[in-house]
Amino acid sequence: MANMLALIHNETLKVWKKKRFAVIVLILMILIPVFVYAQMKISQSTTEKFHSDWRSELQSRITDNTNALSSDRIPEEWKKWRRALVQQLQYYLDHDINPQTPNAVTFTRTFMDNSVTLFIPLMVLAIASDLVSSERSTGTIKMLLTRPVRRWRILMSKLVTLTLYVSLIVITTALLCYLVSGLVFGYGGWGEPVFVGFQVQGADVNTNGVHAVTQGVYLLMQSGLIWVSAMVVSIIALMISVLVRSTAASFVTMMATIIAGTILANMASSWKSAKYLFNVNLDISSYLRGTPPPIEGMTLGFSLAILAIWGAAALIVSFTVFTKQDILN
Numbered sequence: 001m002a003n004m005l006a007l008i009h010n011e012t013l014k015v016w017k018k019k020r021f022a023v024i025v026l027i028l029m030i031l032i033p034v035f036v037y038a039q040m041k042i043s044q045s046t047t048e049k050f051h052s053d054w055r056s057e058l059q060s061r062i063t064d065n066t067n068a069l070s071s072d073r074i075p076e077e078w079k080k081w082r083r084a085l086v087q088q089l090q091y092y093l094d095h096d097i098n099p100q101t102p103n104a105v106t107f108t109r110t111f112m113d114n115s116v117t118l119f120i121p122l123m124v125l126a127i128a129s130d131l132v133s134s135e136r137s138t139g140t141i142k143m144l145l146t147r148p149v150r151r152w153r154i155l156m157s158k159l160v161t162l163t164l165y166v167s168l169i170v171i172t173t174a175l176l177c178y179l180v181s182g183l184v185f186g187y188g189g190w191g192e193p194v195f196v197g198f199q200v201q202g203a204d205v206n207t208n209g210v211h212a213v214t215q216g217v218y219l220l221m222q223s224g225l226i227w228v229s230a231m232v233v234s235i236i237a238l239m240i241s242v243l244v245r246s247t248a249a250s251f252v253t254m255m256a257t258i259i260a261g262t263i264l265a266n267m268a269s270s271w272k273s274a275k276y277l278f279n280v281n282l283d284i285s286s287y288l289r290g291t292p293p294p295i296e297g298m299t300l301g302f303s304l305a306i307l308a309i310w311g312a313a314a315l316i317v318s319f320t321v322f323t324k325q326d327i328l329n
Contacts, residue, residue, distance in 0.1 A: 003149060007157035011131075015165060020126050027123070028173060032180045035111060040184050043102045055093065062089050084292050091195065091210065103189030104182035105215045109222055111177045116226050117265065117283045120173065121233045121258045127165045128237035129254055130247040131158045132322070151323040159238065159315075166234050170227050174219070190216040196288050218288065225285045232278060232307045232314075233258065239314040242322050258282075265294040275302070278310035 015021070046057055065082045092099045100106060132155075178187070196218065197209040213221075237254045244250045261279020264271075274280050275295040281303035286293070293299070 004153060004157060007149065007153060008160050011157050011161040012164065015127060015131075015161060021165060021168065024123050024126060024169060025172060025176075028176050029180075032111070032176055036107065036181045036184055039102075039107060039181075043185075058089055058093050058098070062086050062093070065089075084290065088195075088290055095195075097193055097195070097212075099194070101189060101192055103185045103192070104178045104187050105189035105192065105219060107181040107185060108174055108177040109194075109215065109219050111181075112174060112219075112222055112226060113285055113289065115173065116229055116285050117262050118258060120169065120226060120230050121282065122255065123169050123173075124166055124230050124234045125237055125251060125254050125258070127169070128162055128234040128241070129251040130241055131162065131238055132241040133244055133247045133250045134241075152319055155242075155319055155322045159235075162234050162238060163231065166230050167227065170223055170230060174223055190214060194218045196221075197290075199290065222285045222288060225288070228304070228307065229282045229284055232311045233282070235311045235318075236278065236314045239318040242318045271295075272297075276306060278307055281306045 065086045068082055089099070192215045193212040194215050195210050195212055197211050199209060233254075236257075237250070240253055241247075241250045244253065257279055261277065261282060264274055264277065264280050265283065272295060275298050280294055281298070283291075283294075284300060284303045284307070287300040287303070293303075
């Protein structure tokens with residue numbers, strides 16, 4: 001146990017000294033204020049247009065999306081999304097609840113929703129893509145493997161360290177969003193109600209299971225799902241790092257995979273088999289919002305199962321290759 005803790009401590013320090021996490025925080029500190037400013041301008045424009053009447057703004061969104069459904073230039077996939085959105089907005093309007101109350105918590109959960117498929121995975125790759133490949137490039141892996149420690153323990157220490165940093169990335173992203181946006185929108189909003197439980201069934205939305213939770217509870221559920229998604233990305237990136245000797249090749253491979261998943265999620269509605277790809281299932285927090293899945297038939301349970309299978313397979317490959325392959329040459 002002492003050896004494992006020493007290994008974890010050593011791996012944590014190595015990642016910290018690379019200053020990757022500091023770069024991630026710097027990126028967040030630059031981008032978040034930009035998005036906060038953009039949201040502030042949108043809120044001001046909406047207020048001027050509707051004179052602080054959120055019901056009129058909500059009704060206008062419903063009308064605009066309903067009118068768009070009659071256009072022949074909009075793909076059927078987007079029409080399905082708009083139909084679901086119209087029904088959800090109407091549900092909020094009928095229950096006299098503003099789904100977009102401007103506050104720090106609302107901004108944070110919106111930012112996290114939009115970050116789950118691309119932004120957060122790319123930040124995770126900055127840590128995960130070279131945990132093993134970089135040590136091959138520098139030659140430090142030879143010194144590490146000459147120590148009287150089993151190889152699986154070495155890789156396990158890297159996995160634990162990776163888990164710690166992935167958790168830190170998700171927490172830091174949410175915390176910085178809240179702190180920065182609160183300067184503009186205020187730090188309230190934890191008790192504001194949010195409806196969850198929308199189930200998309202074809203072109204209709206089933207509201208039988210809809211119930212209200214506070215934004216604080218929603219943010220916790222959302223962050224948990226995003227953490228699961230980010231962990232699967234990091235585990236697969238660790239496998240690529242074990243299999244590929246070049247750090248650049250490892251990072252580019254995973255980056256291309258993540259970007260391809262984002263594209264497929266918007267285009268793969270007719271390719272039913274794509275639902276078994278991990279990168280199409282990364283946006284699991286969307287099930288909380290009731291957003292139509294990229295491929296009909298996908299559910300939260302299905303996506304979690306697919307991600308678990310991919311993650312388990314990546315771990316098996318990683319440990320098998322790392323413990324048996326001659327990686328000293």
